[in-house]
Amino acid sequence: MSRLIVISNRVSAGGGAQGGLAVALSAALRANGGIWFGWSGEVTEQFTGHINFQRTDGVATATVDLEEQDVEEYYNGYANRTLWPLFHYRIDLAEYERSFAGGYERANARFAETVLPLIEPDDVVWVQDYHMIPLGRELRNRGIANRIGFFLHIPWPPRRLLATLPEAAALVETMFAYDVIGFHTQEWLDSFVDFVKAEMGATVDANGVAHCNGRTARLVACPIGIDTRAFEEMARSNIARRTYEKVRASLVGRSLIVGVDRLDYSKGLEERFLGYERFLEENPEERNGVVLLQIAPPSRGAVESYQRIRSTLEGLAGRINGAHAALDWVPIRYVNQGYARDELAGVYRAAKIGLVTPLRDGMNLVAKEYVAAQDPEDPGVLILSRFAGAAEQMPDALLVNPYSAEELSDALQRALIMPLSERKARWKAMIEDVRKRDVMWWLETFRDCLETPLDGAADSAPIKVVQIV
Ligand code: ADQ
Numbered sequence: 518m519s520r521l522i523v524i525s526n527r528v529s530a531g532g533g534a535q536g537g538l539a540v541a542l543s544a545a546l547r548a549n550g551g552i553w554f555g556w557s558g559e560v561t562e563q564f565t566g567h568i569n570f571q572r573t574d575g576v577a578t579a580t581v582d583l584e585e586q587d588v589e590e591y592y593n594g595y596a597n598r599t600l601w602p603l604f605h606y607r608i609d610l611a612e613y614e615r616s617f618a619g620g621y622e623r624a625n626a627r628f629a630e631t632v633l634p635l636i637e638p639d640d641v642v643w644v645q646d647y648h649m650i651p652l653g654r655e656l657r658n659r660g661i662a663n664r665i666g667f668f669l670h671i672p673w674p675p676r677r678l679l680a681t682l683p684e685a686a687a688l689v690e691t692m693f694a695y696d697v698i699g700f701h702t703q704e705w706l707d708s709f710v711d712f713v714k715a716e717m718g719a720t721v722d723a724n725g726v727a728h729c730n731g732r733t734a735r736l737v738a739c740p741i742g743i744d745t746r747a748f749e750e751m752a753r754s755n756i757a758r759r760t761y762e763k764v765r766a767s768l769v770g771r772s773l774i775v776g777v778d779r780l781d782y783s784k785g786l787e788e789r790f791l792g793y794e795r796f797l798e799e800n801p802e803e804r805n806g807v808v809l810l811q812i813a814p815p816s817r818g819a820v821e822s823y824q825r826i827r828s829t830l831e832g833l834a835g836r837i838n839g840a841h842a843a844l845d846w847v848p849i850r851y852v853n854q855g856y857a858r859d860e861l862a863g864v865y866r867a868a869k870i871g872l873v874t875p876l877r878d879g880m881n882l883v884a885k886e887y888v889a890a891q892d893p894e895d896p897g898v899l900i901l902s903r904f905a906g907a908a909e910q911m912p913d914a915l916l917v918n919p920y921s922a923e924e925l926s927d928a929l930q931r932a933l934i935m936p937l938s939e940r941k942a943r944w945k946a947m948i949e950d951v952r953k954r955d956v957m958w959w960l961e962t963f964r965d966c967l968e969t970p971l972d973g974a975a976d977s978a979p980i981k982v983v984q985i986v
Contacts, residue, residue: 519968521551522636524628524652525645526592528555530576540744541956543576545964551640554579554632560588566631581631583624590620593819596648599682602822604647604671605783605877608681610822618684622651629655636661641967644695646670654691666697666967670741671879672906673705676712686716693732697967699739701880701906706738739963740910742955743885752862752890760863764810768867771846772807772933775868777861777883778875780813780853782826785876785902785919790833790849792874792925797841797848799926803933805846809872810864814855865890870932871899873907874919880906884914888947896944898932900925910954913946 523546529539530546530553546553557569557580564584571578583591594617602610629652636642636656642665644652653665679685689712692698700706710727713719719729725736751757764773774793778784793809813830817823834851841848856864865871871887884899884907891897901907901914908916915932917924 518549518964519639519641520549520637521545521964522632522640522642523551523553523645524632524642524649525553525555526596526648527558528553528578528580530573530578538741538956540747541960543574544957545960546576547574550577552577552579552635554581554628554635556580556592556628557582559583560585564627566627568631568635579632579635581628583627587620587624587627590617591624592648593817595621597817597820598822600647600650601671601783603678603682604674606672606674606678607782608678610782611681613681613683625649625651626655628652629659632656633659633661636663638663641964642666643668643963643967650688651691653694657694664696664967665694666699666963667692667695668699668739668963669705669879670701672877673700673708673712675708676715679712680716685712689713689717690730693727693729693734695734697735697737697963698727699737699963699966701738701740702909703738704909705879705906706736709736735966737963737966739959739966740906740954741880741882741959742951742957743882743889744957745885745889745952745955748858748862748886748889751859752866754859754862756857756859757863757866757890760860761867764864764867768808771805772869773867774807774809774870774872774929775864775887776809776811776813776872776874777864777886778811778813778873779816780823780827780830781816782822783875783877784813785874786811786813786826786830787833788876788919788922789872789874789925790830790837792919792922793849793872793929794837794841795922796926796929797837800930803930804841804848805843807848807929807933808846808850809848810850810852810868812852812854812856812861812864815853861886862890865897866892869897870929871897872929873899873905874902874917874925875905876902876919878902878905878907882907884911885951888944888951891944891948893941893944893948895937896940898935898940898943899947900928900932910950911947913943 523542530543559582561582568579598612599617640663642663644667710721719727721727727734834849838847865887873884884901899914902919903916915928917928
């Protein structure tokens with residue numbers, strides 16, 4: 518197998534503490550050699566393109582510092598104030614500034630220029646996520662003829678929303694520099710096809726190959742998974758067990774409902790709190806019998822919309838607790854910090870309900886982690902937003918519309934009284950898929966597509982991965 522060059526905004530080689538994606542990419546880099554390249558997270562006064570090489574747990578990494586202006590315009594600007602909200606259907610929050618678009622182009626050109634000398638002729642290049650959409654084109658412009666793939670970890674927005682981005686067509690055109698473009702779900706892939714056909718005159722053939730202005734790119738829907746076996750083991754570890762005991766003891770017989778999310782407006786936390794409040798109001802007999810533990814470490818604090826969601830949630834949690842708490846009971850425990858993965862596994866296992874209700878999410882790995890952490894003899898119930906990519910793979914969760922406080926309230930009530938036999942049957946169906954399509958499956962499936970030349974695509978397409986409607 519060829520060497521792999523992984524390119525992503527941040528480099529998190531090693532694995533363990535970082536989660537499935539880092540574990541899988543690190544394993545591939547260790548097995549076949551290669552380099553993981555990206556931004557160091559550091560700021561330098563003037564961009565020099567100096568590469569910092571390191572070896573972390575047998576994985577070679579190469580990182581570069583960016584200038585303050587790049588960080589403001591490329592990372593905080595175009596990536597997180599323009600593309601992230603737009604791609605999560607929030608055009609009300611998306612900011613369209615020429616300086617952001619310019620900074621994004623500049624940073625991507627700088628990444629391309631820097632990584633160029635590291636790429637050898639037989640390497641396969643794999644670019645990750647929305648920070649780096651035009652990177653493939655930048656590499657092609659510099660003479661790179663290798664196979665290059667791109668994977669989008671977030672949703673692809675509907676055509677009419679994407680059309681609000683001033684440079685939408687130009688940005689999407691750059692994607693035809695890739696040999697393969699991957700999405701988590703058929704829905705995101707279909708939205709991409711809709712845009713390129715309607716706005717750019719592209720055609721898509723039966724093998725899922727898109728043709729546009731003389732370039733072709735193979736499109737695949739390939740859902741990411743977690744490192745399931747490791748996570749299941751983690752849930753049985755000593756640390757997980759101790760965390761489980763500690764949490765259970767603190768509940769004094771009450772049922773735990775758990776939410777674990779980065780503090781982000783796409784995760785539907787405000788709507789979740791309101792749905793829970795509705796549940797408490799509609800089911801007064803359940804008051805004092807349940808606790809919602811919401812774990813939400815802050816992220817992207819430099820962006821104003823993230824500061825706003827933080828203070829909104831603090832206000833809301835305070836109001837709900839103020840209105841409903843009793844001397845010996847607080848309905849919401851709201852915790853703003855990160856936990857080690859084995860501790861999280863213990864928390865998931867202690868929860869009778871996993872509440873995963875993003876308004877829009879590319880996939881959502883918390884849903885899969887919650888399922889993997891359950892006790893097979895007494896599994897909890899997953900309540901999952903129908904707008905998370907994970908819903909396509911998990912029809913046995915209780916699927917809800919996260920915007921509806923009533924649906925959330927009904928689902929909570931249903932989950933709390935669900936008989937053991939139904940909980941087991943639903944969990945069994947979900948864990949089978951979470952085990953089968955784990956993160957290594959995702960990596961190998963995408964990589965197979967990337968290493969297969971287009972003419973062979975139809976014969977070698979892995980199970981149900983390429984499917985253009
Ligand atoms: P995220 O938006 O970050 O990822 P998600 O898929 O849920 O969302 O992954 C979050 C990860 O962070 C999980 O592994 C979770 O355990 C961990 N995490 C969250 N809170 C934590 C805490 N307090 N302590 C420790 N760990 C915590 C983006 C897309 C998703 C897509 C992934 C992968 O937005 O839709 O599933 O990439 O492609």
